[in-house]
Amino acid sequence: MAAQPKPVRSALMDALQELSQDDLKRFIKELLARKVEGQPRVPRNKVDGKDYMDVADVVVSTFTEKNAVNVAVEILKRINGEVADTLVEETGGQTSQSASTDDMHFVDKHRGALIQRVSNIDSILDDLLERKVINQETYTKIRVIATPQDQMRKLYEGPLKAAEACKEIFYQILQKHEEFLIEDLKGKK
Structure with a gap:
């Protein structure tokens, strides 16, 4: 018999508690930067300097229990895919996001792994410049950044x-x- 789904607020608190301090800060930054037509924005004063419990409360109260999992999973997939998957499992798959990952472009679906594991960034940047996905100014700005992850x-x-076309060219270059x-x-997969 399948386990009873956890309440959304509780599962979200557990998920955010799993994140490192840096990843929690990143979650908060991405939550603040999130702009989706027809959805509310999170005010900075509600999450700045707050712990995982407060942030979970804000996500649920801002987006409702129905949408809180979708919003959290959307952000968590970019930070820590395992935590995102666990959140979906613990809430009994109460997210439309979980079904749509196959619709995502490869470079979006594997964003975290690509950020961590791509090592041949100079050649990739050269090809992106040549294919006009980036311009000379962007190329120069990215080249001076210290780490391949950044x-x-x-x-x-x-x-x-x-655009999708840029992602497709990037995928071909990868x-x-x-x-x-x-x-x-x-x-x-």
Whole structure:
């Protein structure tokens, strides 16, 4: 017999408690930056300097229990996919997001892993510049960033938000320069 789903507020608190302090800060930043037409925004004063319990309360009270899991999973998938999956499981799959991950573009679905594992960033940037996904100014700004992880995050913040076509070109470039990584991620549906 399947386990009874946890209440949304409780499951969300558990999920946020699993995050490191840095990841909780990132969750809060992404929550504040989130702009979705027809959905409320979270006021900064409600979450700044708050702990995981307060943040969970704010998410539920802002988006209602019905939508809180969707919002949290959307953000958590970019930070820690395991925590996002656990939240979906513990709430009994009470999220429309869980069914739609197959509809996501490969580079969105594997965002976290790509940020952590792409190592050949210079060649990727060269190809993105050549294919006009990024311009010279963006190329120069990203090249001076210290770590490959931060360089990848910068790509996701800008050019990869632009259009599906940019994501598709990026994916093709990844297949060329990070062939084994892409094959590994394809095996992890």
